[in-house]
Amino acid sequence: MRIRGASGSIAALGMAALLAACSSGAGGGDSAATTPAAESGPVTLQFWCWGSGQKDKVAAFNKAHPDIQVQHTDVGGGTDTAAKLLTAGRAGNGPDAACLEYESLPAMIVAGALADISAHTGPIKDAFSPDVWTLTSFDGAVYGVPQDLGPMVFVYNRKRFDELKIEVPVTWQDFADVAAQVRKKDPEAYLATFAPAEFGNFAGLAQQAGASWWKVQGTTWSVGIADAPSLEVAGFWQGLIDKDLIKAQPLLTPEWNNQLNKGKILSWPSALWAPGVLYGIAEKQAGDWAIAPLPQWTAGDARVAFQGGSALAVTKNSKHVQAAATFAAWMNTDKTANDLQIAAGEYPASLAGQRATSTSEPPKLVGGQKDYWQVAAKAAQNTIPHISWGPNVGTASSAYQDAVAAAVRDKTPLADALKKTQQVVVDDMKATGFQVAGS
Template identity: 85%
Template sequence: MRIRGVSGSIAALGLAGLLAACSSGTSGTASAPAAETGPVTLQFWCWGAGQKDKVAAFNKTHPDIQVHHTDAGGGTDTATKLVTASRAGNAPDAACLEYQTLPAMIVAGALGDISAQTADIKDAFSPEVWSLTSFDGAVYGVPQDVGPMVFVYNRKRFEELKIEVPATWEDFATTAADVRKKDPEAYLATFAPAEFGNFAGLAQQAGASWWKVQDTTWSVGIADAPSLQVAGFWQGLIDKDLVKAEPLLTPEWNSRLNKGKILSWPSALWGPGVLYGIAEKQAGDWAIAPLPQWTKGDARVAFQGGSAIAVTKNSKHAQAAATFAKWMNTEKTAYEIQIAAGEYPASVAGQQAAAASEPPKLVSTQKDYWDVATKAAQSTIPHLSWGPNVSTAQSAFEDVVGAAVRDKTPLAEALKKTQQVVVDDMKSTGFKVAGP
């Protein structure tokens, strides 16, 4: 999801320094809530399926805390609106935020530290998932859903063409060539220039680290060696016409998918739900498999997508808001609603409940669906580090990678340009960045 428009208005502060300030118990943060008496009403912003029903279930069981739910738009809209509302002093009490936006929201001073209120639920999540909302010892949200990366493929078409599911990315290239030979109108997969999160996940799987901060000094690795390796891999496939370089989910792409001419989508566990929405007649034809590996035997994958519920600094009912965020992401009633809506819960109990449920409709005939999904969730890479200007990076990536595909110039050079834009932006807003 896009999150344009956030970083341009972020205060020029180092994240490490800001985290220290957020953890200090300063008046007005969620880390030191005032005592509350009597019924309170919370304002909550969140998009996504199932939110309305979850809020209704919470309200029914919490007469002293009533929540008013507003869909403020997807990840992009919510993040942008939250910064504006926070500065005006009228942000909601709680909001859903994508994991990659959290550092920017912290730097913008929009979120409260809820470490004290959430200490009792830390063990309800795997360390890898909990790390997505934890920074320098402070906690800024309760994980809601996650998207471990997997390989989503049209099993029926694979069987028709007698091709194997690729175990490694080297196998993926071989399979891509095999598909083109056996059906010249078909492609194994798409390289989508605007899919910043997908490319970031594949780069992380290869060993990339796009942002790091030591004390108050940042380093940016968008053009590091693993990222350039991934760019070179896709460049080779594009140059040989083995993958289709085009945007996803357009009418043209959807048509090809429905005709069986796009055979896979290396994405995440939410992928089958998205594809079912545009290819309902292919229900039961698809399956998931482990994401191809860069190094044979290394099954680690990145998260792509997912969100947490954060408590804002503006909230006058931080304790109640934290109670709400915890219930929404650990209570059995809540994660059962999530599962029914097609989300993969972030909590361990929620994931166990999901594993006992029926597979999504697109992959309804895959008997080992939840075995594959569970292994992917257990193989995720911890401590993913996003920087304070992710939106700048995403915007630059989309622009320069799109131009590279259009003009047939190297993707590696596009990554280097993206890195330079990100570094220049961070320096211009006051961050200390290592290197040139």
């Protein structure tokens, strides 16, 4: 099925402005698309990527391609991988290929870390909807092959909801009401967590409310991390924290994992990849969970943003660009790869992969939800089109995490943390040579 627009589109980023600042001192059929032939082998590629399904996909690729053998390394999640790739790339010892979240691509392109693989991707372009293909391409240059999509959804412990006789929230006001019900019915439990380090999650919720954190017109950028919708979202979570209706703490720590396994954390408003993560720490709850549409800021407005989603990119360090492009294409268009990806709970970026979900079993955590992939597909169809990411997302993420963690610790307003983050981002862009409006 076709995605209605896509966040992080490089075409919507004003790439000309990105590159100008840098130089100034700053779908298809159901069968797998044909991939370019690899250069004469044998060739060994180094590949960095996170995710539970990558190991099996790489093994399947290696079995099918004796002349291209891939060695897979998990160097951390999206933020860690991007940071380590930049460092390794500058030193000249980066991998041949890596997974990168879509919002990280602009900074990677500006830094000169990625290879243009357009000469090797022509045969697979139609395997993706035009909107999805623009996630990794600009003006004829292709910087990666789309891998998965992460539309935001509400992931919840259906068994605990049934036990407490609470309803799945449709709006965020419903969410606040349900949070209060949970605390009343089980004083040891919380509906959800506000995690200070989750930059992408908060960005997605703000975008759902109408925020636009980066815009560019010509060569002039505007930054809206502290715009009105973002401040309203911060105020919403502030109210829940102040009333002890939501637990403010980091995710995926031993303490958090223990609470989840005891049934004391009842939901995770996040994205389609979340059931796979939760299964890794709460395997005994397989079949107890489900997904639902993300609560809405305005009743009847079903739009959501992406949180995460990634592409498989080839790096400038690679001495085997054609082989790496063959690998990237197979990993995201081949039927075997799609099946393994779906089994791991990812929502494929390819059209054939998306169609294949309709006859696939849901991820193990939500194994009892027969309409899982239908809910997932509807979320993907409702993604907000053309959300722009700026040239210094890494700086923004670090500044946000520092400011929000301090706000939670010191019990100061989250709104002030957003304003501090905005100032850091603007100052960094100006120092790098970008023109920023209103500063």
